Amino acid sequence: DAKTTQPNSMESNEEEPVHLPCNHSTISGTDYIHWYRQLPSQGPEYVIHGLTSNVNNRMASLAIAEDRKSSTLILHRATLRDAAVYYCILRRGSSGNTPLVFGKGTRLSVIA
Amino acid sequence: EPEVTQTPSHQVTQMGQEVILRCVPISNHLYFYWYRQILGQKVEFLVSFYNNEISEKSEIFDDQFSVERPDGSNFTLKIRSTKLEDSAMYFCASINPTGGSRPYFGPGTRLTVL
Numbered sequence: 043d044a045k046t047t048q049p050n051s052m053e054s055n056e057e058e059p060v061h062l063p064c065n066h067s068t069i070s071g072t073d074y075i076h077w078y079r080q081l082p083s084q085g086p087e088y089v090i091h092g093l094t095s096n097v098n099n100r101m102a103s104l105a106i107a108e109d110r111k112s113s114t115l116i117l118h119r120a121t122l123r124d125a126a127v128y129y130c131i132l133r134r135g136s137s138g139n140t141p142l143v144f145g146k147g148t149r150l151s152v153i154a
Numbered sequence: 155e156p157e158v159t160q161t162p163s164h165q166v167t168q169m170g171q172e173v174i175l176r177c178v179p180i181s182n183h184l185y186f187y188w189y190r191q192i193l194g195q196k197v198e199f200l201v202s203f204y205n206n207e208i209s210e211k212s213e214i215f216d217d218q219f220s221v222e223r224p225d226g227s228n229f230t231l232k233i234r235s236t237k238l239e240d241s242a243m244y245f246c247a248s249i250n251p252t253g254g255s256r257p258y259f260g261p262g263t264r265l266t267v268l
Contacts, residue, residue, distance in 0.1 A: 074256075076256060078259075080197070084261065084262070085243075085245045085259045085260060085261050085262045086197060086245065086247075086259045087259070088256055088257075088258070088259075091256050129197075133256075139185050139202055139204055139209050139210065139251065141187050141199045141202050141210065141257075142199070142247075142257055143199060144189075144196050144197040144198070144199075145196065146196055147196075
């Protein structure tokens with residue numbers, strides 16, 4: 043599996059934008075970039091995913107570098123409820139069976 | 155939005171007992187997964203299941219574990235003889251494997267082995 047590298051932790055002020063980086067220099071052409079988050083005592087929650095183009099949804103935006111070797115999850119306005127561990131995961135899109143492999147992720151703290 | 159459900163939310167058992175954790179995947183999904191998360195550690199892949207057979211499993215998934223889809227809607231994880239170190243959150247996930255799709259996770263079952 044292609045690996046990702048994320049900072050262990052980040053901190054943000056409430057109502058400020060947050061940019062969570064992820065490096066994936068060994069990404070292959072069919073790997074999708076998935077972001078999940080895990081709030082305390084809950085299961086992994088889907089945030090966003092993409093292949094090449096930037097993506098937006100109601101939760102976040104995903105900015106993918108042109109060479110696809112890095113990406114950034116953008117929370118436009120952090121709230122206290124966004125405090126969670128955020129996982130950047132590569133998943134081969136051509137294989138329906140490929141499980142997500144979780145790393146340690148980035149623990150985001152949001153300060154009121 | 156469709157949901158994966160899991161029961162029970164919390165299971166307490168004595169060491170050596172058998173437990174069955176239950177999941178109801180999303181109805182049109184074809185691939186199913188079990189993960190576990192020991193307290194304070196990362197989410198670990200256990201097993202994937204497709205077409206009524208295991209398609210991939212991790213080294214954690216030893217002979218004490220088994221999975222089954224008994225009735226076309228439920229997906230179960232059985233631990234034959236629980237050990238203290240089996241205490242963890244267990245998450246079920248499912249996916250409809252079209253290109254670019256993503257797995258949906260259930261809320262988890264907390265297993266406590268005494």
